[in-house]
Amino acid sequence: MAITDPSMASSWSPLGPGQSSQLSFCPSLDATKLEEARMLLSGMDYSRTTCQDEDGDTILHIYTAKGLRECAFAAAERLRDVGRLDAKEHKGKTALLVAVTANQPDIVQDLLSLGADINACDVKGQTALHLAAHYGFPRVLQVKQKKYRSMTPLHCAAISHGVTMKALSATGLADVNLQTKAAEKLSCVQMLLSEGASLLSQEIKSNKTVLHLAVKEGNIDLVRYLLRIPLPNMKDFVNMKAHGHTALHMAAGLHGNPHQEEILQLLLSRGADPSIRNLENDQPAHLLQSGLQGEQVRCQSVRQPATPFNFYQGSLANHNFSLNL
Structure with missing residues (x-):
């Protein structure tokens, strides 16, 4: 029953910070509807309110997915009392994860205040x-x-x-x-x-930082934002490797991307080292595209003020693009 399409979710209107599970701290929780929901659950068969169906859904999962806040609150109280507030459905989602996916911030707040595990994860x-x-x-x-x-x-x-x-x-x-x-x-x-x-955190499997991810996708807005952050170790951050590739290597490989040149310039201006080689012994310049577009990137970069773009200089005819070859 867990919702996976956020387009089905309701609008975002979170509770304020510091609200607890007590009704008096939840002004937008309808007291009358909550009492009605509690009475409704008390009239149901006990197993229906505490057990899981063939898909692993509890009644709390169902109410949460539908955005029925007061019913979800009452069901969460019942499941909390029997130690099943974090029961998981067939995809491993707790009611809290369903509430997040369905963009139900009030229910998220309620479940957290009732003790739902923020660290729970799905499959x-x-x-x-x-x-x-x-x-x-x-x-x-x-x-x-x-x-x-x-x-x-x-x-x-x-x-x-x-x-x-x-x-x-x-x-x-x-x-x-x-x-x-x-x-x-x-x-x-x-x-x-x-x-x-941390900007320096790396994804375990690929060793990519957020900068690697942004550059690899040609995400110029995110690259601009990340490189504007004042880091004392910006040069180290820019030159971090993901399986041998720096962000500059990845930018050089953005063949045909309209933002390639700007990303290259941004990285170089923030200390990217064009002499670093990847696991194939290639420097970033070796990964630039051939043909007219590649020549245009090189020529445009050579026209820039001295320092950062020296790595493009050399014999264009012989494709000897790096001073450090």
């Missing part, structure tokens, strides 16, 4: 923070950020922002809904970083 290893970052729900990210399994929520937010930016680019930058969603997802990245997420 894919996704936590509430991962899902909130993926779908671009910034207010859920006000809870403390932690690292989980293969990717951190910061990686999820960066990947999700990239997907939306690609969709936006495909529509000709005229889709207001996608523009709004892209802004929300970028705010997730910003919020995670403000809450202590």
Whole structure:
């Protein structure tokens, strides 16, 4: 019963911070509806209110997916009392994960206040923070950020922002809904970083940082944002490797991407080292495209002020693009 399509979710209107499970601290929780929900559950068969169906759903999963806040609250109280508040359905989602995916912030707040496990993950290893970052729900990210399994929520937010930016680019930058969603997802990245997420964190399987992810997808908005962050070790950050490739290697491989030249310039201006070689012994210049477009990138870069673009200089005819060859 867990919702996986955020387009089915209701609008975002979170409770304020510091609210507890007590009704007096939840002004938007309807007291009359809550009592009716409690009476409804008390009249049901006990197993129906505490057990799981063939898909693993509890009645709490069902109420949560439907956005029935008072019913979900009453069901959560019942399951909490029997130690089953974090029961998982067939995809490993607890009611809290369903609430996050369905963009039900009030129910998220209620479940957390009743003791739902913020660290619970589904069969894919996704936590509430991962899902909130993926779908671009910034207010859920006000809870403390932690690292989980293969990717951190910061990686999820960066990947999700990239997907939306690609969709936006495909529509000709005229889709207001996608523009709004892209802004929300970028705010997730910003919020995670403000809450202590590390730019230096690397995805376990690929060793990519958020900068690698942004550059690899040609996500110019995210690249600009990340490289504006004042880091004392910016040069180290820019030159981190993911399976041998620096962000500059990845930018050189953005053949045909309209933002390739700007990304190259941004990286070089922030200390990217063009002499670094990857596991194939290639420097970034070796990965630039051949043909007219590649020549244009090189020529445009050579025209720039001295230092950062020297790595393009050399014999263009012989494709000897690096001074360090």
